[in-house]
Amino acid sequence: MLGVIADDFTGASDIASFLVENGLRTVQMNGVPKRQLQEPVEAVVISLKSRSNPVEEAVQQSLQALAWLQKSGCNQFYFKYCSTFDSTASGNIGPVTDALLDQLNDDFTVITPALPINGRTIFNGYLFVGQTLLNESGMQNHPITPMKDANLMRLMDAQARGKTGLVAYSDVIQGADHVKRCFEQLKQQGYRYAVVDAVDNSQLAVLAEAIDDFKLVTGGSGLAAYMAAYKNKNNTAQAAKTALLPNKAKSVILSGSCSVMTNKQVEAYKTKAAHKLLEVEQSLNNPNYAEELYQWVIENLNGEFAPIVYATVAPAQLQAIQAEFGGETASHAIEQTFAELAQKLKQYGVKNFITAGGETSSIVVQKLGFDGFQIGKQIAPGVPWLKALDEATFLALKSGNFGKESFFSDAQEMFV
Numbered sequence: 001m002l003g004v005i006a007d008d009f010t011g012a013s014d015i016a017s018f019l020v021e022n023g024l025r026t027v028q029m030n031g032v033p034k035r036q037l038q039e040p041v042e043a044v045v046i047s048l049k050s051r052s053n054p055v056e057e058a059v060q061q062s063l064q065a066l067a068w069l070q071k072s073g074c075n076q077f078y079f080k081y082c083s084t085f086d087s088t089a090s091g092n093i094g095p096v097t098d099a100l101l102d103q104l105n106d107d108f109t110v111i112t113p114a115l116p117i118n119g120r121t122i123f124n125g126y127l128f129v130g131q132t133l134l135n136e137s138g139m140q141n142h143p144i145t146p147m148k149d150a151n152l153m154r155l156m157d158a159q160a161r162g163k164t165g166l167v168a169y170s171d172v173i174q175g176a177d178h179v180k181r182c183f184e185q186l187k188q189q190g191y192r193y194a195v196v197d198a199v200d201n202s203q204l205a206v207l208a209e210a211i212d213d214f215k216l217v218t219g220g221s222g223l224a225a226y227m228a229a230y231k232n233k234n235n236t237a238q239a240a241k242t243a244l245l246p247n248k249a250k251s252v253i254l255s256g257s258c259s260v261m262t263n264k265q266v267e268a269y270k271t272k273a274a275h276k277l278l279e280v281e282q283s284l285n286n287p288n289y290a291e292e293l294y295q296w297v298i299e300n301l302n303g304e305f306a307p308i309v310y311a312t313v314a315p316a317q318l319q320a321i322q323a324e325f326g327g328e329t330a331s332h333a334i335e336q337t338f339a340e341l342a343q344k345l346k347q348y349g350v351k352n353f354i355t356a357g358g359e360t361s362s363i364v365v366q367k368l369g370f371d372g373f374q375i376g377k378q379i380a381p382g383v384p385w386l387k388a389l390d391e392a393t394f395l396a397l398k399s400g401n402f403g404k405e406s407f408f409s410d411a412q413e414m415f416v
């Protein structure tokens with residue numbers, strides 16, 4: 001069984017959806033579960049909110065997740081981080097990878113954020129988003145983990161204990177046996193991690209075969225999709241695919257992502273539905289603010305499309321807000337307001353929640369407190385509908401940069 005430790009909740013649903021698409025029966029758990037697994041599954045994804053926590057906390061949470069997965073019968077582990085490698089010079093991708101390797105008594109793994117279907121590719125160890133380098137893609141303006149370099153070896157070396165080598169495109173295309181030999185060479189040269197080029201899915205397919213016996217794999221969801229397909233090559237590739245869809249019911253959208261794509265999605269959606277900007281100053285200073293937003297949402301639940309509350313702003317506005325209130329203070333206040341608002345709306349009877357942004361989605365789901373999710377149909381690559389395990393509440397947790405401009409209405413067009 002494959003055990004996945006995801007550093008945020010959108011990332012968890014992203015990887016879970018690709019595992020399901022490629023035939024693995026998968027469940028997504030909300031944090032480290034307090035109970036044993038009840039579902040017969042081939043993969044378990046544990047959603048953590050550890051991407052931007054202090055390093056020690058992220059390491060500790062990840063090790064707890066690993067221990068639970070080991071106890072539950074997993075024999076291979078995947079550390080899922082963002083396809084845009086969201087991290088800083090102190091972590092958390094490096095330290096968590098090191099801690100997981102140590103705990104598994106291993107000393108080598110791969111670094112593979114590539115997700116070609118969503119434009120994330122790696123060439124000569126540089127991460128691209130579409131046709132631009134990561135650090136020119138808009139990710140340099142990320143509110144919490146601004147990405148100012150695209151070189152994965154440098155990014156990893158800054159935050160991890162060991163040295164990072166490269167298996168370049170010209171080697172990857174020579175096939176899985178050759179890639180395995182490259183890994184051996186890198187190990188002999190003292191490298192602990194290998195960035196592996198992937199400009200399209202065929203390199204991920206090669207890599208999936210080359211790492212089939214690795215104890216720990218790290219990356220975005222792209223490689224996981226091909227691992228699932230490889231593991232499933234002899235049998236029921238369609239078995240786990242699901243048609244699970246949300247019911248038409250009271251629905252809301254909460255958008256706390258400031259990514260380039262979320263900005264476009266919010267702008268497009270504002271032409272269709274009731275919309276309200278979440279004001280940072282109010283979040284910080286008005287103790288009644290979540291209640292006021294709640295009243296606004298419930299007055300607007302009966303439109304053709306769900307109302308949206310958004311903190312999403314363009315880079316210049318974000319900079320001004322962060323300069324005025326402090327980045328962390330602003331982020332924290334916004335996240336708390338969204339969490340409180342979501343809780344009130346659930347109590348009111350809202351059944352479908354669409355959230356945008358990894359941190360935002362994570363805090364909302366933690367507050368709503370489900371044990372975990374079944375994985376439903378994808379709205380866009382990497383964004384499935386999820387159904388809470390014990391009730392008919394559905395969620396779509398949209399990664400900052402995923403989905404088309406019409407994502408928010410696309411999601412609702414799937415209601416049955």
Ligand SMILES: Nc1ncnc2c1ncn2[C@@H]1O[C@H](COP(=O)(O)OP(=O)(O)O)[C@@H](O)[C@H]1O
Pocket residue numbers: 142143144256257258259262280311312313318321322330331332334335356357358359360361398399400401
């Ligand atoms: N208007 C804003 N001003 C300051 N911070 C903001 C604003 N809107 C959102 N944020 C914060 O930015 C962070 C966005 O992160 P996240 O939700 O993970 O989105 P993404 O998926 O795009 O990375 C959150 O902590 C959120 O609270």
Ligand SMILES: O=C(O)[C@@H](O)C(=O)COP(=O)(O)O
Pocket residue numbers: 008010011012014015081082083084220221357358359382398399400401
């Ligand atoms: O790998 C990805 O890009 C996503 O699964 C993911 O982790 C996105 O993070 P957010 O943009 O913070 O939602």
